[in-house]
Amino acid sequence: MSAIEIIFMPMVLALVLSFFLRSKAYINKYISLFLFIYMLGFSVSLFKKLPDEGYLQLGSFLDVSRFDFVLTLQVDLLSTIMLTLTAVLLILVTLSSWSMPKQGMYFNLLIAFSGSIFGVFMSTNFLWFFIFWELTLVPMYFLIGIWGAQKRVYAAVKFFLYTHLASMLILLAFFLIYKESGVFDMSLVKESMLMSPVLIWWLLFLGFAVKMPIFPFHTWLPDAHVQAPAPISVLLAGVLLKMGAYAMIRMVIVMLPETSQQYAWVVLILGLISMFYAxxxxxxxxHLKKMVAYSSISHMGLVVIALSTMSYSGLSAALYEMIGHAFIIAPLFLIAGFLHQKTGSWYMKDMGGIMQKAPYISAIFILAGLGALGLPSTMGFIGELSILISSIQNFGLWMALVALSSMLGAGYMIWTFRRVIYGEMSASVKKSNFIMHPIEFLALVIFAFFIIVFGLFPNLLFEYINPAFSQFELL
Amino acid sequence: MRSLHTVLFNGYYIEFFIHYFTKNIIFNSLSRTINWMDIHIIDAAVNATVNISFSLNKLLRKTDRGLMSDNSGAMLIGVVILLFIILIEGIA
Structure with a gap:
């Protein structure tokens, strides 16, 4: 299957499945699982084909000569890593949604989402990037709005409007770039071609800051997380937020290095505020899920701090933390969703003593929680340590205060363990049975496996992460 | 001697200090204030945009009642403004 088919085929497939096979909707989960495994294979195969530097051309399509509207598909190591992460998460999200109600439409939307997100990471034409960027919102809106909790419509509308408004800033920046440089291809644009790089930088930064999200543009995220079904929260935290960070690296830091350097202090301050505030x-x-959502924002604050260094080590640390965060936060969201399903409450006071009823699930929750607070031998530790080192190298010793994020993490996580996992068994826990579907449990085990393996052997990832940035010209 | 005994007996008050710091400084002061700020300032500012949109919507609906006289009046004002612009440009 070619690159263009990998993007558009899922969208067509989702449409076809919506009209046909409606009576056999349960088949959709097998189709989506097969498709995502195929997409993972496609992403992994790109690693072998990539040149040492620059992009791997995957083709140009829809060439309309009057406009620069060519769908240029090309990937480098950075986008290939993002594609692989996305495919892995999509597989695990499918496994985690195995017993989801109204499966037909749910998996169709997931399939449509996969095509658009692959489009984001593969297209280098600004307009096509923007189209795929916006297309990711549509399935997400329905996934939150239909399968969410009580206030799902409010959260879905807020998520859609907020991120869509930010997208308008991004679109404006793209048109400005085209007006000033005459090209729509991000791999060809250089800062020296632009007459108003500062304005473009601010438009792009604000647009992507909403997606990441950075304080004070974060308020859509806790609402979306709380209302979304647990597997969709995993996609939100693991893929959508990373999409913002990816775009920030690709279009703000790499494309506009001089202006980024000039405003690095703004990025740093907002990153620090995000980390502490959240x-x-x-x-x-x-509220258990809200706590995990704020922990997620706090970790993205760390990523922003690493980005603000505008250095190779900082960018590598940021990418490692992004991957680590995706694997660590996923089991926390999934278990929070499972506990809500069983106890009927989101509040920690109703969840005491889970360990006695569900020891294996509790163990995975503790492992992921320890990863979130940065315990050695987990991915969280390597991510936070490398961000700490790169920020001290770039900004001085005062950046040691980044380490306080681990202390804050310890504060909320260990207290959560005490209230949710240990402690006296609450009435709602007593009367529930905590039996998880084996396939959904398998997804949790795989997440736990990644947290430990990449925590113990970080070079398995850094081997690919470090060269991903060496091709970029940073100041 | 007695005061030294009390200090040692209480483990140099380290536990008391940690408890005081986490409960009163981190939880009751910082976290509570930030939580209040998040709900009443940041999220409220976002929700305020919705209220502003609704208010504008109400205001604009008053000007668009679907009456022929209103529409022709608006058209007439538009024509006058256009003529004025053309006149100014002509003079310039």
Whole structure:
């Protein structure tokens, strides 16, 4: 299957499945699992084909000569890593959704989402990038709006409007770039070609800051996470947020290095505020999923701090943390969703003593929680340590205060363990049975496996992450 | 001697200090204030945009009642403005 088919085939397939096979909707999960495994194979195969530097051309399509509207598909090591991460998460999300109600439409939307997200990571034409960027919103809107909790419509609309508004800034920046440079291909645009790089930088930065999200543009995320079904929260945290960080690296830091250097202090301050602000919010939260959502924002704050260094080591650390965060936060969301399903409550006070009823699930929750607070031998530790080192190298010793994020993490996570996992068994826990579908449990085990393996052997990832940035010219 | 005994007996008050710091400084002061700010300032500002949109919508609906006289009046004002612009440009 060619690159263009890998993008558009899932969208067509989703449409076809919506009209046909409606009576056999349960088949859709097998189709989506097969498709995502195929997409993973496709992504992994790209690693072998990639040149040492620059892009691997995957073809140009829809060439309309009057406009620069060519769908140029090309990948480099950075986008290939993102594609692989996305495919792995899509497989695990499918496994985690095995017993989801109204399966037909749910998996169709997931399939449509996979095509658009692959389009984001593969297209280098600004307009096509933007089209795929916006297309990811549509399945997400329905996934939150239909399968979400009580206030799902409010959360879905807020998510859609908020991110769509930010997209308008991005679109404006793209048109400005085209007006000033005459090209729509991000791999060809250089900062020296632009007359108003500062304005473009701000438009792009604000647009992507909403997606990541960075303080004070974060308010859509806790609502979306709380209302979304647990596997969709995994996609939100693992893929959608990373899409913002990927675009920030590709179009803000790499494309506009001089302006990025000039405003690195803004990025740094916002990153620090995000990290502490969301950390303190997580401490105060009694709503389990909201606590995990704020912990997620706090970790993205760390990623922003690493990006603000504008250095090779900082970018590598940011990418490692992005991958680590995706694997660590996923089991926390999935288990929070499972506990809500069983106890009927989101609040920690109703969840005490889970360990006695579900020891294996509790163990995975503790492992992921320890990863989130940065315990050695987990992915969280390597991510936070490499961000700490690169920020001290670039900004000085005062950046040691980044280490406080681990202390905040310890604060909210260990307290959560005490309230949810240990402690006296609550009435709602007593009367529930905590039996998880074996396939959904398998997804949790795979996440736990990644947290430990990449925590113990980080070079398995750094081997690919470090060269991903060496081709870029940073200041 | 007695005060030294009390200090040692209480483990240099380290536990007391940690408890005081986490409960009163981190939880009750910082976290609570930030939580209040998040709900009442940041999220409220986002929700305020919705209220502003609704208010504007109400206001604009008053000007668009679907009456022929309103529409022709608006058209007439538009024509006058256009003529004025053309006149100014002509003079310039």
């Amino acid at each position: 950390g303190f919010m997580a401490i105060y939260e009694t």
